[in-house]
Amino acid sequence: MEVSIKKNITFFLILFVFSVAQSQNTEKQEPLVYILNAIQKAYEVQFNYAEDSIEGVFLEPPAENLKLKDILYYLETTTSLTFSMMGDGIILVSPKIQKMTFCGYLKDNETLKPLVGATIQTGNNSTITNEDGFFEIKIDHISKPITIRFLGYKTILKQFEDLSTTNCDDIFLIPNVQLLSEIVVSNYITNGINKINNGSYEINFSRFEILPGLINNDVLQSVQAFPGIQSVNETVSNINIRGGAHDQNLILWDGIKMYQSGHFFGLISMYNPQITQKVSLRKNGTDVSYSDGVSGTISMQTNKNINTNFKGVAEINLTDFSGFFDVPLSDVSSVQIAARKSINDFLETPTYNAFFDRISQNTEISSNLGSLTNTNEEFDFYDTSLRWIYKLSDKDNIQLNFINVHNQLQFNENATVEGEEASRESRLNQNSIAGALHYDRLWNDYFKTALEIYETDYKLKAINVNLLDAQRFLQENIVSETSVKLKSNYKVNELLQFLLGYQFIETEVTNLDDVDIPRFRNLVSEVLRTHGVFSQIAYRSPDNMTNLNLGVRYNYISKFNKSIWEPRLSFNHQFLNHFSLDIQGEFKHQNTSQVINFQNDFLGVEKRRWQLSNNRDIPVITSKQISIGLNYNNIGWLFGIEGFYKMVNGITTQSQGFQNQYEFVKSNGEYNVTGIDVLIRKHFNKFNSWLSYSYMNNRYLFKDLEDDFFPSNYNVIQTITLGTAYKWNHLKLSAGLNWHSGKPITLPVLGNEIVDNEVNFGSTNASNLIDYARLDISAIYDFKLNKKAKANLGISVWNVLDKENQINNFYRVNNENIIETQQSSLGITPNAVFRVHF
Structure with a gap:
């Protein structure tokens, strides 16, 4: 009993002491709102908070003479709140929460493709997206801002609560500081x-x-x-x-x-x-950053994204075998390598033989007769390509490109000379090697610059032997070009952008003709340097229905002291839901062209050699072009029609490949083309079918040769292509018919074919070859080899009906007789492919 009373007394004494202590401590505590007000006055800051988040929160005021950051640390450690500096003296007060995970798939807003290597950052945490565009990152606090960056795209800067997704949803980035173009x-x-x-x-x-x-x-x-x-x-x-x-x-x-x-x-x-x-x-309305190409531009691009996982492709078909590898070097760098080699070192397939017969047709490879024979005919080709990307930072990107291409043809010419067997080799090599450096800098959301430097070299070399005359003929054609281009894009707003840039081009062309007996050597090397300044405005209407690209390029050729102004226009307007109107126009020029000096140049296989303009008998080629098109697109149907007019000045007879009375004549002239292009396409069920039709009237004017216009060598008046494709699960089938009217030709005068031992030609290009027609089919089947590899098996047949199409003919005099030579297209030519993706 006494022990129990003592325990109770002890307990109440302890409780009393604790209550007094607690009472004294509470007397020192103050509401948090008072403390924050005092801090605001003392340190000239502003606290932002929800009133219910600090209601009922009491604590002792922080010690005096503390620094602001120490005060905030004290408040965070003694409350269940966080205090975040937001800039401009603003401090955000919010409840503490547990760390969260933010995830998603980052994709291009237009193409829906995953963006690989994009940066996601919040606080001290950061990560990059993988090959699928996926990312996952820890979030320290709901108030911490999240930054999503990718070169060439508009940066996202938002609070977690504005981006938070529950299922790792897709997040789309909008291309930034680019010309306003879309599909x-x-x-x-x-x-x-x-x-x-x-x-x-x-x-x-x-x-x-x-x-x-x-x-x-x-x-x-x-x-x-x-x-x-x-x-x-x-x-x-x-x-x-x-x-x-x-x-x-x-x-x-x-x-x-x-x-x-x-x-x-x-x-x-x-x-x-x-x-x-x-x-x-x-075909028209070219961007002002491009020079050359008075007829059109074909621009190829490799993948611009950094790959984070290894990819590869191996392929073999009836002409070549090839390999492709996409290798990640780090999170910010990857390299792509591709190589291809002709298959004839291991096997001569029917496809390879058909190709070889086609290129050697009516050339020295196949035309030696009588005492001359050709043996050991071999053809070989290969190519290698490389693209390396390195992401220096979120705003800087470097890309290197390299390509090397080689073709080689050789054969032995055999004969009996002075009673002894003799043999010498003729050879033809064609090679291109080029490299480029691209550096892109995204300065901010509105301004971007790009530096492009390339060096390209082309060489064509032939050694043609003549055993009977004991003669060797060496020919070379070499082109070496260096270009430096700087472009800047400035985005005023989402509707208006400006492009400004400068390009320097130096082109050197060398031609060599070298004969050993009798000794003759002619070496000509020329250089042209061109400076180009260009500017362009891109506008898109707020409803995205009207798009305009309008610009001008100024070119100065220093050697000729020649200035060339080139306005460019591209306009697209969509109306009545399913219609669109296109208007394009351009002025362009080019300083290089290909000529044919003799039809047997380079063994007759490759007859064209590059040359530079000299502003005299080889003028700078200039062009003017305008086109207007109308399209209708609805419920799988597409109707498109476009009319155009093009005029090109400064062409030479040697560049047009005449094989009539003008074959060896040197003259300058022009050509103009008027025509229409039509396309009809229909998607239905698993089928896709299309019909295209082209009509043109293409005419030359060489005032030194004829007083009036006459048909161009390329005046193929009508062209029709009919095609269909069918897809069912993993099988894809396609068939198509190609038809066009015959190429223009010049016939000898009937009954008076030879005059002065030369062909007496009639009106220039007044006749045509027989119409061309070709039916092609192809099929590809896709299947999986295992979980990580898939394959394609395909077969195609070119010219299924084996129709013999004439693609050229010409006339020569031999022993006072006129000889007609015809060149035919490929006959029935099968091909097959087996391709593995891993």
């Missing part, structure tokens, strides 16, 4: 081919499916699917855009001007399809 017609012909509102066309090979006769993404074969673009001899080294010659096309690979187009001397593109992601095609 106005998707799947223009087939999947992956789009029409852009600046008048250009885009082939996106990551979404590209299939075209008739093609099982590879052959760049220069694919662009011939567009109306107004064709090849009069079905090669990629003779692409004619609206009636222009091939040398009037500006061909760019990641901004590098290329002077060579194909392997097999034009039967397939020399640009590896695995590393080429996009192709931009412009």
Whole structure:
């Protein structure tokens, strides 16, 4: 009993002491709102808070003479609140919460593609997106701002609560400080081919499916699917855009001007399809940052994103085998490497033999007769490509490109000379090697600069032996070009942007003709330097229905003291929901062209050599062009019609490939083209079908030769392409018919074919070859090899009906007799491919 009473007394004494102490402590505490008011006055700051968040919070005032940061630390450690400096003397007061995770998939707002290597940062935490555009980051506090950056896109800076997603949703970035361009017609012909509102066309090979006769993404074969673009001899080294010659096309690979187009001397593109992601095609209304190419521009691009996971592709078909690797070097750098090699070292396939027979047709490889025989005929090609990207920072990006392309043809010429067997080798080499540096700097959300430097070198060399005359003929054609371009984009607002830039181009062209017996040597080397200044305005209406690109380029050629002004226009307006109007116009010039001195130059396989303008008998080529188009796009139907007029001055007879009375005549002139391009396309169920039609009237005027206009060598009056594609699960099928009217030719005068031992030609280009027709089919099947690898198996047949099409003919006098020589297109040519993605 006494023990129990003592325990109770002790307990009440302890409770009394604690209560007194607590009472004394409470007397020293004050409401937090009083304390914050006192701090505001003493330190000239402003606290922002919700009243309910600090209601009922008491604590002892912080000690006097403390620094502000120490006071805030004290408040945070003694309350369940956080105190965050927001700038300009503002302190945000908010409840403490547990750390959270913020995640999502970052994508391009236009293409919906994942953005790889983008930076997400909050407080002291940061991360980058992976190959799928996915990221995950810890958030310290709900009030901490989150920054999302990616080069070339508008930066996002928001609070966590404004971005918070519960299921790692998609987050879209908007391209920043770029010309206001976007897709106005998707799947223009087939999947992956789009029409852009600046008048250009885009082939996106990551979404590209299939075209008739093609099982590879052959760049220069694919662009011939567009109306107004064709090849009069079905090669990629003779692409004619609206009636222009091939040398009037500006061909760019990641901004590098290329002077060579194909392997097999034009039967397939020399640009590896695995590393080429996009192709931009412009027939008119070219961006002012581009020079050269009076007929059109074909611009190829590699992937601009940094890959964080290894990717590879291995492929073999009936002409070559190739490999492609996309290798991440770090979180901010990756490299792409592609290589391709002809297959004939291991196997001569029917496709390879058909290609070889086609390029050697009517050349010295196949024309030696009688006592001369050719043996050991070999053809070989390879190409290598490289693209390296390094992200210096969120605002700086460096890219390096390299390409090396090689074609080699050789054969032995055999004969009995003075009773002894003799043999000598003739050889033809064609090579391109080029490299480029790109540096992009995003200064802020409104201003961006880009520096582009490239060096491109092209060499064509032939050694042609003549055993019977004991003669060796050496020919060389070398082009070396250096370019430096600086561009700046300034975005005034979301509707208006300005482009300003400067470009310097130095081009050197060397031509050599060297004969050993009798001794003759002619070496000509010339250099031209051109300065270009350009400016362009891009406007988009608030409703996004009207787009305008208007600019001008000023060029100064120092050697000739020559100034050239080039205005450019591209206008697109959408109206009545499904209609759009396009207007394009441009002035352009170019200083280089290809000429044919003799039809047997470079063994007759490659007859064209590059030359520079001299402002006299080889003028600077200039062009003017305008086009107006109308499109209707609704419920799977697309109707498009475009009329155009183009005038090109400064061409020479040697650049046009005459094989009639003007073959050896040197004269300057012009040509003009009037025409229309029509496209009809329909998507229905699993089918996609299209019909394109082109009409043009292409005429020369050489005043020194004839008083009036006469048909151009490229005046293919009508062209029709009919195609269809079908997709079912993993199988893709395509078939297409290509038809065009025959190429113009000049016939000898009937009954009086020979005069003075020369062909007596009639009216120039007054006749035509028989109409050209070709049916192609192709099929590709996609399947998985395992969880990490997939494969494609494809087959195609070019010219299924094996129709013999004439693509050229010419006449010669031999022993007082007139001889007609005809050149034929490829016959039935199968191809097959097996491709593995890993």
